[in-house]
Amino acid sequence: MELDALKTIWLKTAKDQLTAQELNKEDILLAIEQKSNTVISKIRKRLTLKIWMQSLIGVIGICLAVFLLSKGERLIGVVYFFVFLLLLGLAIHKFQHYRLIVEFQKSSAPVRATILRIIEIMQKVIFAQILTTVALAVVFAILFSYLSLEKIDKLAGWLQGLIVLAIAIGTPGIFYLIAKRGQHKMFGKYLQTLREYLHELEFENELKP
Amino acid sequence: MEEDHKQEFIEQVMESQGILHKICRVYCDDVEQRKDLSQEILIQLWRSYGSFRGDAKFSSWMYRVALNVAIQHLRKAKKRPDDLKLTPEMQEMASSSDSELLDENVKLLHYAIRQLNDIEKAIIMLHLDEKKHEEIAEIIGITQNYVRVKMNRIKEKLRKTLNPQPHGA
Numbered sequence: 192m193e194l195d196a197l198k199t200i201w202l203k204t205a206k207d208q209l210t211a212q213e214l215n216k217e218d219i220l221l222a223i224e225q226k227s228n229t230v231i232s233k234i235r236k237r238l239t240l241k242i243w244m245q246s247l248i249g250v251i252g253i254c255l256a257v258f259l260l261s262k263g264e265r266l267i268g269v270v271y272f273f274v275f276l277l278l279l280g281l282a283i284h285k286f287q288h289y290r291l292i293v294e295f296q297k298s299s300a301p302v303r304a305t306i307l308r309i310i311e312i313m314q315k316v317i318f319a320q321i322l323t324t325v326a327l328a329v330v331f332a333i334l335f336s337y338l339s340l341e342k343i344d345k346l347a348g349w350l351q352g353l354i355v356l357a358i359a360i361g362t363p364g365i366f367y368l369i370a371k372r373g374q375h376k377m378f379g380k381y382l383q384t385l386r387e388y389l390h391e392l393e394f395e396n397e398l399k400p
Numbered sequence: 401m402e403e404d405h406k407q408e409f410i411e412q413v414m415e416s417q418g419i420l421h422k423i424c425r426v427y428c429d430d431v432e433q434r435k436d437l438s439q440e441i442l443i444q445l446w447r448s449y450g451s452f453r454g455d456a457k458f459s460s461w462m463y464r465v466a467l468n469v470a471i472q473h474l475r476k477a478k479k480r481p482d483d484l485k486l487t488p489e490m491q492e493m494a495s496s497s498d499s500e501l502l503d504e505n506v507k508l509l510h511y512a513i514r515q516l517n518d519i520e521k522a523i524i525m526l527h528l529d530e531k532k533h534e535e536i537a538e539i540i541g542i543t544q545n546y547v548r549v550k551m552n553r554i555k556e557k558l559r560k561t562l563n564p565q566p567h568g569a
Contacts, residue, residue, distance in 0.1 A: 202530075212421055296444070297448055299452065300464070302464070
């Protein structure tokens, strides 16, 4: 079969297909009122939930910190205040990515530009997720270790400080690896496919042997 | 106002809905996946409709949005081209020009297109739809020169799939 014959068959099929599967106004109306299910829409939904949760916990935590400070619990009050302020800050950071995705979903850029943009957005979202995990893990690890060690009277102050410092140094590395692995498991395959598509659309790659 | 906007959108989609069917047929193997993709494309077309300013043809804009969705859309149990083999019957069909074999030739055509990757599918589909290189380049976002290079590669791949050389030839 030659390629010209393919074109004839293609055009004939298109006509037949249209007759057999024609959508009416109601079908289209019903479809556009449904919720989107693309990967990028799912990320957006997940981000929305996280933004709400983090903001809520952040605000409640700050209120709690203020309450503790008013009761004279200065150290724990200050620590709580900064931990929950960080949580609120991360929620705002996530909101910026949410806006990026919303803006992207409304665009109708050419295929290559779209793939490039999704890769950029995905990388930013993944980085933010890793950053959030690491930051929260470090803060909570320090807080938990400090409060636990404080109860042990036998340990010298310098030793307590050293243990907290060791935890502060070790936690980021461990949680970075865990978070990176988690994100890779969630989006790695999808991101790889998009990178392959992009590679396919780079003219320079075609010239390489 | 919103209602008028929606009506205008629906009418334009109705006129160009062939694009939707073609993309779903090329990118999805089974009916359920096609339904999902078709719905997803319609949702994204509606969401992006605000960005359609009428300076490009509606069909080109629709192709752009729909192809973006199709390429992003994750499909379950995607078969690798290597998993599929051209049966002797299909090879026989490929060499026949009898009009009675049109249905089989349609299957063969889709079989051949399925062997291509998602980007190649988009390019060949636009070519078969008689789009000029300039328009293909604009929709895909690459240069016209590169469209030509890609087309030659795709044609070669299709030729190999449709007219496989017998062993030892």
